[in-house]
Amino acid sequence: MTWVTGVSDNFMANSHALSHCLYSKRVCVCVCVVLEENEVRTMVDPNSRNDPKLQELMKVLIDWINDVLVGERIIVKDLAEDLYDGQVLQKLFEKLEGERLNVAEVTQSEIAQKQKLQTVLEKINDTLKVSIRNIKWTIDSVHAKSIVAILHLLVALSQHCRAPIRLPDHVSIQVVVVQKREGILQSRQVQEEITGNTEYVFTRDAFDTLFDHAPDKLNVVKKTLITFVNKHLNKLNLEVSELDTQFADGVYLVLLMGLLEGYFVPLFNFFLTPEHFDQKVHNVAFSFELMQDGSLEKPKPRAEDIVNCDLKSTLRVLYNLFTKYRNVE
Numbered sequence: 001m002t003w004v005t006g007v008s009d010n011f012m013a014n015s016h017a018l019s020h021c022l023y024s025k026r027v028c029v030c031v032c033v034v035l036e037e038n039e040v041r042t043m044v045d046p047n048s049r050n051d052p053k054l055q056e057l058m059k060v061l062i063d064w065i066n067d068v069l070v071g072e073r074i075i076v077k078d079l080a081e082d083l084y085d086g087q088v089l090q091k092l093f094e095k096l097e098g099e100r101l102n103v104a105e106v107t108q109s110e111i112a113q114k115q116k117l118q119t120v121l122e123k124i125n126d127t128l129k130v131s132i133r134n135i136k137w138t139i140d141s142v143h144a145k146s147i148v149a150i151l152h153l154l155v156a157l158s159q160h161c162r163a164p165i166r167l168p169d170h171v172s173i174q175v176v177v178v179q180k181r182e183g184i185l186q187s188r189q190v191q192e193e194i195t196g197n198t199e200y201v202f203t204r205d206a207f208d209t210l211f212d213h214a215p216d217k218l219n220v221v222k223k224t225l226i227t228f229v230n231k232h233l234n235k236l237n238l239e240v241s242e243l244d245t246q247f248a249d250g251v252y253l254v255l256l257m258g259l260l261e262g263y264f265v266p267l268f269n270f271f272l273t274p275e276h277f278d279q280k281v282h283n284v285a286f287s288f289e290l291m292q293d294g295s296l297e298k299p300k301p302r303a304e305d306i307v308n309c310d311l312k313s314t315l316r317v318l319y320n321l322f323t324k325y326r327n328v329e
Helices: 009-013 015-024 026-034 046-050 052-068 079-083 087-097 110-128 139-143 147-160 206-213 215-236 251-261 277-293 303-307 311-325
Strands: 040-044 172-181 184-193
Touching: 040 046, 040 147, 046 052, 046 172, 052 079, 052 087, 052 147, 079 087, 079 147, 087 110, 087 147, 110 139, 110 147, 139 147, 147 172, 215 251, 215 311, 251 277, 251 311, 277 303, 277 311, 303 311
Parallel strands: none
Antiparallel strands: 040 172, 172 184
């Protein structure tokens, strides 16, 4: 959508100018007519599309999707045009998760496409375990080919699946928000962050090998780590038996760091009884800060991975603690 560029708020606020806009800009005609009172539309500032980092992000994601779907004879060239109907997203999810979705293979009508897209997105959202208020994509936005929504979705999916790709850091898109109020279109610009700090590239390590080829040895590692953490948590009359779930809210990680480093962690620094996803992420992220304060490297997994009960990520974090503090009494 290029019509917003050069169309100021004052210009749009003037009814004569609005009428002129209706006739002079073909794309704007559609928006002016379709927009209901108080309805909000967002679109990417055309100049933002030329950002080299945004172009790099889209290329990385396209190459990743094509690598995953190489056996499906699917070639993605444009993220918005190729993913909006749910067909590629379905195949991508099935390939990544090894799970077959019960949806129609080919859909032509808009209603059928949205029904399929709804099923696919619900399954993806359930897998990602993202809190509702943190979901930045919807059926309508993806089907409307919103590149912002599609990028948010693909970044979240690639990070959850620990895709072996390097996403460029701090990619943002300039978004124009248009709203119709009292019959007049008003616009404003906002900066939408797509990626933050993505310094870690997900490469395979010893834990990937254990999970894939040596489940018996994996059980030995788990027992060793349980013994290690309980040796210290028992001092607070706490005990764990399930590594993936009992560290998911971050509380035990924070307390464990205090025990290992020999200090009391003030209760106002974290949520002792977290109720929401964001509070749990805060706790885990805070424990990561304590680890770095203790001269450990920043943990490679994301805080969200721990909260989502990803056992492999939790084992990576605990094993780093075990390596440094195994001799601490």
